[in-house]
Amino acid sequence: MSDDEADPELLALLRQHLQGKLTLADDPETGVLEGAEYVYDNATDVALDMRSCKNAAAAIYEQMQRKQYKPAAWSAHELHPDRAALGEQATVAFIFTMDLLNFSFWSERSEADRFAVEYRGKRWTGYWSLVAALRRALDEGIPITDSHFWQDEEACTLDALKQVFRSCTDEEMPLLAERLACLREAGQVLYQKYQCNPVNLIEAANGSAAGLVNLLARDFSCFRDEHVFEGRRKPVRFLKRAQILVADLWACFEGEGYGEFRDIDKITMFADYRVPQILNSMGCLIYSPPLETAIRAKREIPSGGSWELQLRACSIWCVELIRREIAKAHPGTHINAILIDFFLYDTMKEMEAAGKETVPHHRTRSIWY
Numbered sequence: 051m052s053d054d055e056a057d058p059e060l061l062a063l064l065r066q067h068l069q070g071k072l073t074l075a076d077d078p079e080t081g082v083l084e085g086a087e088y089v090y091d092n093a094t095d096v097a098l099d100m101r102s103c104k105n106a107a108a109a110i111y112e113q114m115q116r117k118q119y120k121p122a123a124w125s126a127h128e129l130h131p132d133r134a135a136l137g138e139q140a141t142v143a144f145i146f147t148m149d150l151l152n153f154s155f156w157s158e159r160s161e162a163d164r165f166a167v168e169y170r171g172k173r174w175t176g177y178w179s180l181v182a183a184l185r186r187a188l189d190e191g192i193p194i195t196d197s198h199f200w201q202d203e204e205a206c207t208l209d210a211l212k213q214v215f216r217s218c219t220d221e222e223m224p225l226l227a228e229r230l231a232c233l234r235e236a237g238q239v240l241y242q243k244y245q246c247n248p249v250n251l252i253e254a255a256n257g258s259a260a261g262l263v264n265l266l267a268r269d270f271s272c273f274r275d276e277h278v279f280e281g282r283r284k285p286v287r288f289l290k291r292a293q294i295l296v297a298d299l300w301a302c303f304e305g306e307g308y309g310e311f312r313d314i315d316k317i318t319m320f321a322d323y324r325v326p327q328i329l330n331s332m333g334c335l336i337y338s339p340p341l342e343t344a345i346r347a348k349r350e351i352p353s354g355g356s357w358e359l360q361l362r363a364c365s366i367w368c369v370e371l372i373r374r375e376i377a378k379a380h381p382g383t384h385i386n387a388i389l390i391d392f393f394l395y396d397t398m399k400e401m402e403a404a405g406k407e408t409v410p411h412h413r414t415r416s417i418w419y
């Protein structure tokens with residue numbers, strides 16, 4: 051090749067870079083896994099049982115294969131938005147709103163008296179009460195997924211939110227004032243930095259899942275789910291709602307369009323209150339006697355305290371070990387932490403519906419999960 055002919059490989063790389071498909075700089079890291087491993091290595095009240103993790107990996111793999119578990123399962127849920135009917139940008143707005151508010155649904159009331167949303171002739175509780183209430187609000191002409199509405203202090207009031215999330219029992223949805231604050235902040239930030247449209251947030255991440263998680267944590271305090279563990283200078287990052295937002299986009303759009311992320315496998319398990327519960331029931335996550343006593347007694351466990359951070363971090367690390375076990379036993383299968391997590395959450399909900407909850411989930415009230 052003569053000197054003045056550029057190397058075709060280099061040309062291809064530069065073309066991809068110009069098309070935004072390739073950042074010559076390495077993709078960013080979220081730091082979630084690093085923090086989870088640190089807490090796991092220093093945890094005294096939560097441990098992992100390796101034999102149970104190996105057994106869980108085999109059982110999870112087998113059931114996921116049998117159920118053909120894949121991203122498209124997300125849209126199969128009757129309440130999740132149908133992106134063809136709703137439209138792509140409206141679906142992004144729905145998922146953004148949903149994961150802005152995707153936290154703390156648990157109740158100490160009985161199944162009959164707990165907060166519940168009636169929609170399409172069914173009674174929805176927990177996470178599904180959130181999705182049902184958003185769907186119902188849109189059906190009623192309330193622009194609950196529009197960031198302009200969130201900033202309109204005349205229209206979007208606490209009473210308006212009480213109406214959107216009205217219950218068919220006399221228990222209100224928990225943390226309503228905090229949910230309003232999340233909407234207000236998100237509306238403000240979208241106005242200031244993303245032309246009022248969460249689609250621009252996705253574009254700004256330039257195809258990187260970790261990049262989008264980091265943008266959410268940088269620009270929105272209500273997504274900045276990070277905490278100091280026992281005085282460690284560097285906060286431990288869980289970023290649960292930021293991560294599940296990316297995962298919901300990826301699953302809903304089946305890895306294409308607004309769901310296309312080249313580094314999607316960097317997303318970890320989402321440190322909530324359900325997956326730790328099923329990991330414990332499978333023998334993977336083990337609690338110290340005082341922690342086990344507190345959880346069984348349904349005592350509130352403070353947000354940001356050592357017990358809670360150990361529960362959340364060891365769950366993330368546990369799912370990572372299960373993921374590695376599956377990858378080792380079945381090279382080439384594309385099972386990432388997202389699919390394992392989604393599967394475990396759905397399985398835990400099936401166990402709950404069948405009355406098979408042996409040990410309760412831990413009770414922490416916060417906006418983080």
Ligand SMILES: Nc1nc2c(c(CN[C@H]3C=C[C@H](O)[C@@H]3O)cn2[C@@H]2O[C@H](COP(=O)(O)O)[C@@H](O)[C@H]2O)c(=O)[nH]1
Binds near residue numbers: 322324
């Ligand atoms: N780790 C993890 N946490 C998840 C979910 C989901 C729902 N994801 C749907 C999307 C795809 C999946 O197939 C699911 O169908 C909600 N949560 C969290 O759980 C809690 C709600 O519990 P309960 O009150 O009992 O409904 C609350 O912190 C909520 O943020 C998940 O998938 N993983």
